[in-house]
Amino acid sequence: MNLTAVGIKNIRFPVKIREMAGGHQATVASITLQVNLPRRFRQNCVPTFLSVLKKFQNDISVEIFPELLREVKEELQAESAQLEMTFPYFIEKYAPITKTPGLMEYTCRFTGSTGHDGDDLIMSIWVPSTTLCPCSKEISDYGAHNQRAEINLNVKFRNFIWMEDLITMVEKSASCEVYSLLKRPDEKYVTEKAYENPMFVEDAVRKVAEAADNHPDILWFSAGVESFESIHKHSAYAEVLSDTMR
Amino acid sequence: MNLTAVGIKNIRFPVKIREMAGGHQATVASITLQVNLPRRFRQNCVPTFLSVLKKFQNDISVEIFPELLREVKEELQAESAQLEMTFPYFIEKYAPITKTPGLMEYTCRFTGSTGHDGDDLIMSIWVPSTTLCPCSKEISDYGAHNQRAEINLNVKFRNFIWMEDLITMVEKSASCEVYSLLKRPDEKYVTEKAYENPMFVEDAVRKVAEAADNHPDILWFSAGVESFESIHKHSAYAEVLSDTMR
Amino acid sequence: MNLTAVGIKNIRFPVKIREMAGGHQATVASITLQVNLPRRFRQNCVPTFLSVLKKFQNDISVEIFPELLREVKEELQAESAQLEMTFPYFIEKYAPITKTPGLMEYTCRFTGSTGHDGDDLIMSIWVPSTTLCPCSKEISDYGAHNQRAEINLNVKFRNFIWMEDLITMVEKSASCEVYSLLKRPDEKYVTEKAYENPMFVEDAVRKVAEAADNHPDILWFSAGVESFESIHKHSAYAEVLSDTMR
Amino acid sequence: MNLTAVGIKNIRFPVKIREMAGGHQATVASITLQVNLPRRFRQNCVPTFLSVLKKFQNDISVEIFPELLREVKEELQAESAQLEMTFPYFIEKYAPITKTPGLMEYTCRFTGSTGHDGDDLIMSIWVPSTTLCPCSKEISDYGAHNQRAEINLNVKFRNFIWMEDLITMVEKSASCEVYSLLKRPDEKYVTEKAYENPMFVEDAVRKVAEAADNHPDILWFSAGVESFESIHKHSAYAEVLSDTMR
Numbered sequence: 015m016n017l018t019a020v021g022i023k024n025i026r027f028p029v030k031i032r033e034m035a036g037g038h039q040a041t042v043a044s045i046t047l048q049v050n051l052p053r054r055f056r057q058n059c060v061p062t063f064l065s066v067l068k069k070f071q072n073d074i075s076v077e078i079f080p081e082l083l084r085e086v087k088e089e090l091q092a093e094s095a096q097l098e099m100t101f102p103y104f105i106e107k108y109a110p111i112t113k114t115p116g117l118m119e120y121t122c123r124f125t126g127s128t129g130h131d132g133d134d135l136i137m138s139i140w141v142p143s144t145t146l147c148p149c150s151k152e153i154s155d156y157g158a159h160n161q162r163a164e165i166n167l168n169v170k171f172r173n174f175i176w177m178e179d180l181i182t183m184v185e186k187s188a189s190c191e192v193y194s195l196l197k198r199p200d201e202k203y204v205t206e207k208a209y210e211n212p213m214f215v216e217d218a219v220r221k222v223a224e225a226a227d228n229h230p231d232i233l234w235f236s237a238g239v240e241s242f243e244s245i246h247k248h249s250a251y252a253e254v255l256s257d258t259m260r
Numbered sequence: 261m262n263l264t265a266v267g268i269k270n271i272r273f274p275v276k277i278r279e280m281a282g283g284h285q286a287t288v289a290s291i292t293l294q295v296n297l298p299r300r301f302r303q304n305c306v307p308t309f310l311s312v313l314k315k316f317q318n319d320i321s322v323e324i325f326p327e328l329l330r331e332v333k334e335e336l337q338a339e340s341a342q343l344e345m346t347f348p349y350f351i352e353k354y355a356p357i358t359k360t361p362g363l364m365e366y367t368c369r370f371t372g373s374t375g376h377d378g379d380d381l382i383m384s385i386w387v388p389s390t391t392l393c394p395c396s397k398e399i400s401d402y403g404a405h406n407q408r409a410e411i412n413l414n415v416k417f418r419n420f421i422w423m424e425d426l427i428t429m430v431e432k433s434a435s436c437e438v439y440s441l442l443k444r445p446d447e448k449y450v451t452e453k454a455y456e457n458p459m460f461v462e463d464a465v466r467k468v469a470e471a472a473d474n475h476p477d478i479l480w481f482s483a484g485v486e487s488f489e490s491i492h493k494h495s496a497y498a499e500v501l502s503d504t505m506r
Numbered sequence: 507m508n509l510t511a512v513g514i515k516n517i518r519f520p521v522k523i524r525e526m527a528g529g530h531q532a533t534v535a536s537i538t539l540q541v542n543l544p545r546r547f548r549q550n551c552v553p554t555f556l557s558v559l560k561k562f563q564n565d566i567s568v569e570i571f572p573e574l575l576r577e578v579k580e581e582l583q584a585e586s587a588q589l590e591m592t593f594p595y596f597i598e599k600y601a602p603i604t605k606t607p608g609l610m611e612y613t614c615r616f617t618g619s620t621g622h623d624g625d626d627l628i629m630s631i632w633v634p635s636t637t638l639c640p641c642s643k644e645i646s647d648y649g650a651h652n653q654r655a656e657i658n659l660n661v662k663f664r665n666f667i668w669m670e671d672l673i674t675m676v677e678k679s680a681s682c683e684v685y686s687l688l689k690r691p692d693e694k695y696v697t698e699k700a701y702e703n704p705m706f707v708e709d710a711v712r713k714v715a716e717a718a719d720n721h722p723d724i725l726w727f728s729a730g731v732e733s734f735e736s737i738h739k740h741s742a743y744a745e746v747l748s749d750t751m752r
Numbered sequence: 753m754n755l756t757a758v759g760i761k762n763i764r765f766p767v768k769i770r771e772m773a774g775g776h777q778a779t780v781a782s783i784t785l786q787v788n789l790p791r792r793f794r795q796n797c798v799p800t801f802l803s804v805l806k807k808f809q810n811d812i813s814v815e816i817f818p819e820l821l822r823e824v825k826e827e828l829q830a831e832s833a834q835l836e837m838t839f840p841y842f843i844e845k846y847a848p849i850t851k852t853p854g855l856m857e858y859t860c861r862f863t864g865s866t867g868h869d870g871d872d873l874i875m876s877i878w879v880p881s882t883t884l885c886p887c888s889k890e891i892s893d894y895g896a897h898n899q900r901a902e903i904n905l906n907v908k909f910r911n912f913i914w915m916e917d918l919i920t921m922v923e924k925s926a927s928c929e930v931y932s933l934l935k936r937p938d939e940k941y942v943t944e945k946a947y948e949n950p951m952f953v954e955d956a957v958r959k960v961a962e963a964a965d966n967h968p969d970i971l972w973f974s975a976g977v978e979s980f981e982s983i984h985k986h987s988a989y990a991e992v993l994s995d996t997m998r
Contacts, residue, residue, distance in 0.1 A: 018500045025494040026611045040532030119518045142985045153940040157947030162982045202891040209895030244900045247880045248271040254264045272857045286778030365764045388739045399694040403701030408736045448645040455649030490654045493634045510992045517986040740763040746756045
């Protein structure tokens with residue numbers, strides 16, 4: 015017997031996400047739901063799902079997400095359910111020298127599943143960063159090619175972790191962090207900082223992995239770094255998978 | 261010890277794909293390569309990879325793909341390698357009644373991996389189709405909502421299978437097939453055919469699964485159907501995974 | 507002398523949009539700014555722009571937008587400026603028969619320019635709809651192919667127009683409207699309604715044009731309808747441009 | 753009376769493009785067609801269009817394109833027609849020092865229109881490049897942030913121009929060119945070259961404009977440079993429009 019799942023893809027919904035600083039942040043989520051049903055996924059599954067979603071809409075967090083998922087599963091009388099919620103998330107971040115505040119945008123995702131095999135919950139973040147090529151620096155009399163990169167980290171955790179903390183952890187792993195607002199002293203700082211910290215994509219991804227390995231609350235992770243090479247039209251890419259569930 | 265893989269993403273390359281009818285078809289592939297190296301993925305890995313790719317460029321098929329992959333692995337002295345090649349593929353298809361020929365475009369992908377755990381090879385296709393809603397037909401005095409859908413099938417196989425055969429198999433699984441050219445008698449045919457064959461996404465995906473189950477050369481498969489609902493802004497989606505490797 | 511404009515593309519920012527029903531709606535905008543400067547677009551133009559944006563962030567509407575634009579232009583000492591803000595916008599919409607409420611998502615854009623040639627302001631909306639093919643209906647014994655379509659309308663106006671009113675006007679122009687939530691009696695209604703109102707893309711776009719022509723506050727418009735054909739892999743498309751500025 | 757145009761969007765078709773070096777290059781085009789018809793754009797317009805396309809399919813160039821367009825217009829008995837063909841185009845390019853050959857991919861587009869107002873033909877190219885920030889270089893003790901950029905140039909011309917020549921002209925306009933294959937001496941060269949040629953997006957776009965202004969066969973142009981900033985999540989952008997038709 016093959017396993018069949020049915021659901022909906024890419025429904026968009028306004029939600030409020032709980033912030034580490036207290037309060038909530040309004041954003042727009044893209045949602046994918048899949049369920050295993052003893053009977054067909056009837057048309058009225060969508061109204062049922064959306065009414066549960068509406069109930070939770072104004073107070074979403076990775077802590078509350080499993081509750082939302084369980085209620086979806088029960089209301090739909092599903093054997094198992096998988097729910098994925100992806101959204102842009104903004105954090106006020108201070109420029110490194112002038113401390114000018116600016117809003118940085120990160121992509122975040124909660125993925126939860128519940129069913130026969132127990133429950134599972136993954137928190138994912140995508141963080142813009144800078145990589146500067148060690149080889150280019152080493153062989154050149156001056157300069158070094160650098161570029162925007164994107165770091166993805168997916169974690170399963172023991173105790174609750176704030177997205178904000180996860181993002182801060184990841185941002186320290188590349189040649190330099192990315193900011194939305196930089197004045198001249200800040201720009202000097204990030205330029206020199208990247209030059210002092212040359213990293214291949216595999217160096218950056220290993221640093222993310224090391225931080226995740228050392229985090230007391232991370233049980234499992236996978237991470238990837240994609241570097242939009244400034245000297246090529248293709249990307250350099252590296253990924254790492256935690257050896258085992260701790 | 262965590263596993264780390266490095267590589268390049270989304271490099272584009274012109275290739276020629278072997279056709280079932282004999283001869284080759286020129287197309288443009290998007291390629292992703294990942295390797296596990298005892299040492300770092302040096303800059304010169306890209307020239308090495310591209311020179312192997314160049315050698316195989318004019319005669320690509322799912323039969324030859326493992327050879328290409330093995331040579332990439334050897335030339336890079338990698339412990340393991342994964343190569344993914346995605347490309348648009350055109351097949352001349354005849355309108356159902358007037359038999360007018362027209363070029364249909366399908367997305368295809370070969371994914372190969374080689375390493376400690378042995379070799380693996382997956383052939384994937386994405387096929388445009390039509391689904392017509394059984395519920396809408398049943399409850400309405402006339403008409404029934406229908407829409408474009410996309411069927412994805414991924415297979416591992418025992419003996420060589422032509423993409424053309426796989427595509428033909430999948431095209432029979434929805435409410436109606438999609439064509440690039442339809443004259444009036446053809447349009448009448450596809451309209452009535454879809455109306456006679458109402459299917460939810462889960463019906464279509466189960467029909468694909470049944471065909472794959474019954475295919476003597478398919479060892480494993482996964483399939484998905486996404487329906488771009490004409491009465492909603494979101495998609496309906498269903499997927500199925502073969503129970504086990506045969 | 508050639509004209510040169512500089513700016514930033516695709517910066518994302520949380521904003522609150524004034525709703526017709528009163529109150530504000532939180533959403534996430536993608537913003538593009540271009541300015542003509544007597545001198546270079548210095549790095550500190552971005553902080554200046556973002557600080558103006560921050561001031562207006564919590565009360566954006568098409569009425570206020572020109573003020574925001576003027577302040578950006580002045581603060582940057584630009585000769586002229588163009589600002590584009592695109593965002594998802596949600597409206598509670600009732601199912602046609604059961605009146606079940608559901609959130610529909612529309613894409614909206616404000617585009618403003620100010621400079622030597624005076625000021626300009628365009629409001630744009632993208633509205634999901636259903637089209638049902640008249641030819642398919644006519645020649646078939648039963649059924650008719652239909653599909654999701656997207657209607658785009660861009661207007662310049664005399665007096666303030668609510669986006670909500672513009673969206674309602676456009677939604678009446680296709681074979682049937684699209685809803686986020688439909689129960690069985692609703693699904694019967696939309697199926698039959700679409701069947702009773704067959705329309706080619708050019709019929710739908712002309713109906714939009716007629717409504718825009720007759721609107722007392724619309725000075726200029728352009729409109730387009732793209733239909734994601736259920737029987738083909740390509741889209742049918744029609745567009746119309748108002749003859750002249752009234 | 754408003755002007756209405758109808759057509760098809762995003763149909764994909766394999767074509768062969770005439771190369772400057774002689775011979776043809778096989779690629780896959782995305783095609784958009786719009787026509788003004790005295791009567792409705794009937795279903796059989798698509799077969800007619802595709803049969804004309806098929807006739808020209810194996811020998812496309814910017815020289816032949818107007819012929820293809822005229823034949824489409826005549827066969828469809830249209831008052832006017834607009835045809836757009838976008839495709840990836842590969843050119844063998846030699847690394848700057850080691851002269852290692854590698855295939856570079858560029859996006860190209862032909863846009864033609866024919867009708868009451870006469871004929872028009874635009875050739876467009878999108879060229880990957882590197883920009884290095886002058887400000888970052890000036891204020892930093894070492895290093896300078898740089899990134900991949902994309903240069904777009906659209907031209908109307910007097911005498912035939914090869915895409916290859918246009919691409920070469922544009923590639924000289926940024927801080928450094930982008931290559932698909934670079935060995936160590938090449939990487940040293942591009943790193944140092946970019947560092948020696950710092951450019952804001954407005955500097956690069958003005959250099960493109962200057963070259964276009966000085967080209968004897970270019971009658972009109974527009975150009976844009978988008979820089980995927982390595983220190984930000986947004987892009988810097990500049991564009992220039994030729995003052996007038998010469």
